[in-house]
Amino acid sequence: MNGVISMNNLPGIYPDLVVLLGAFAVLALELLWPQKGSKTRVLYVSMAVLGLGLLGLGARSWGMPQEVFPGFLRVDGLSGMAKFILLGIGILTLAAGKSGSRNLGLDHAEYYALLLFALFGMMQLCGSVNFLGTFVDLETFSLAMYVLAGFNKRLAGNREAALKYFLPGAFAAAFFLFGLALVFGATGSVRYQDFVTAWQSPALREAQRALMLAGLGLMLAAFAFKVGLVPFHFWVPDVYEGASTPVSAFLSAGAKVAGMVALLRLVGLVADPLDFFQAGPSSYALGRVLLLLSVLTMMVGNLAALRQKSVKRMLAYSSVAHSGYALVGLVAVLGGHSPDGASALMAYVLVYVLMNFAAFGLVAALEAGWPQALLGRPPMLEDFNGLGFAKPVFGAALALAMFSMAGLPPTAGFTAKFFLFKSAVEAGQVGLVVVAVLNSVLSAAYYLRLVVHLYMRPAAREAGLPLFEGWGAWMTVFCALLLLFWGLLPQSLINLSQAATMGIWH
């Protein structure tokens, strides 16, 4: 019978299940190993869980789209690649928090469990082809994230960050739910498939179409909150600065990947194989809105980032700007002209995650090396003075990440942006690409300012502030090497994302 769940479906979501069971196992370990200092073991267990998930994912080919839970969950290249990135994000987050977890107050089993629960929610979201399922997955990972944002009560502003994340998040969830109700009203179903059937049916009345678009618009607004697009970005800097650094990295990377994949699937519902921008006045409006959001997000993010002195705030605004670039890919998808829009978007998201973790990893390493007196002070640009010469390896890695964020060759940031903009040009959005390129130039100003601090400013003390050369710092190097690799050999990145987005539309 259609829609009935049987045990045969479960192997299809093996990585999700591993992460979920891992989360429960971590909670149980808290009871088994209650003594102090045992939390490093819990961290290794969490890492092993994520590694197992990656192994399971690698064993399955991405090529065969399949609805493991008919009408609810789809396993295809898109969800495969998203899960791959998400599991990687999990491992990187754990690594970023490893060295300073005591300083950062994250050394608790609950932290690891919530991280795994959040990852489970995101992984489910990436495969969801049902509005209700999307809502539930969104709420699952959001609830875990709210708490993670406020996990370290010893940091001033940490709990406030949780509240500031919670309020817009709950507001956005309500928008999503009302959009779901409107779509249910227009189509009598909450499956993506039924939405597409109704949308493409010749019997579709303009009125019904308007209702569907209104519902979809509300849902897009909800995800705009989650990934921090411009009119809905106001919470981003406060939350990223207030939360512990590994958590900020996790929030910015994880929520963005999951949100972008969900947005891709939602926009894909109405992406017209013919020409979206000529399909009708209401569709046209949606395309224009996305375009406007993209331009606004890039401009506001970059302009605000220019003024920041705190590194985490700068990275927060930069992540807002990067959502704007990613939206360029979505506009290309909506144009329906080029299948490259989706693959360019996924490649960009992957590269963004690496750049982001490279930057946040070193910030976390810096904080981990701080004396107690400095704890809770947000790292400033000046704190990186002279680091490039004091710690040549780590300094160079951070500089490379900054070049990549600015989109300069020969880094993966350049490759990804190039393919993103190319897909938009092919979709006929030349004006948008011009704005995006100008924004990239603008953004170079503040990314390179950090590089200037690294190399051209004398350190305040003899060897700069102590940098903790632990996992966090080495993670920066690892991410930077990957960025360089994909910058020099872009073909593997392109192949990966093209294979992933092959045949993702229904």
Place this chain on the structure above:
Amino acid sequence: MGLTQALFFTFAALALASALSVVFTRHTVWAAYLFVAHLLCLAVLYACLSAPLVAVLQVMVYGGAVMVLFIFAIMILDASVLGRLDWRQEALQAGLSLALGLGLAGLLFYVLDRHAPALALANPVSASADLGRGNVAALGRMLYTQYLLPFEVISVLLVVAAVGILVMAKRKLED
């Protein structure tokens, strides 16, 4: 006009009125009472809309559990702090919010007013079309077959909420 319809329209008016007064009242405690009233009005509406089970759940979950949480929070959080006059933000901000609220309402009304008759089924043959409305057994069967996956994910969500509340509420996690 039948009794059900009379009830529906009366409580619809009451629901809207109580919603408005939650927004416009100055005191948190009053807002909470009005909010309970609003939730109970909705329960009556659900009953009128042939959804008796949802109506009962509304009373139990919202009228009961959620409201107890709110009242509890008000007790802990010192009503005198919360009850302060709240109209001190700048005129610009107030105007902006009002414009946003009205704009949204206008948009929704516009879409619904013009297009509500156009509501239609995309696939009229649904597995549950023949089931009686508000039937508890049918609802349960649906929940455990067609909607099993979200149901299970929600069970995860509840665990997340429990762990999260524990983290937030513990005075101090052991070091």
Place this chain on the structure above:
Amino acid sequence: MPIEFTLGLAAAIFSVGAAGVTFRRDPLVLFMCVEMMFNAANLALVGLSGYFGLLDGQTMVFLVLAVAAAEVAVGLAILIAIFRVRQDVDVDHVSELRG
């Protein structure tokens, strides 16, 4: 019951809630307004469920109720955690990092 009326009422309650969220500063009232928005969506779903003769809408409301209750509980826990640190819960005061 005319479906237009039910949906219109839901839209109205939703808008009142949204306006409340932007208007009010008191976090507890903000939570109530967000819940109001959730309830508006539920009302629309129940109304549509009856209109279509489909049980799906009611089933979804059932699930949404659980999500909303969990969300309120977490939100209030966060609020109380903040209150313990600082004896003042007003969004305006919470913001020491604006800009």
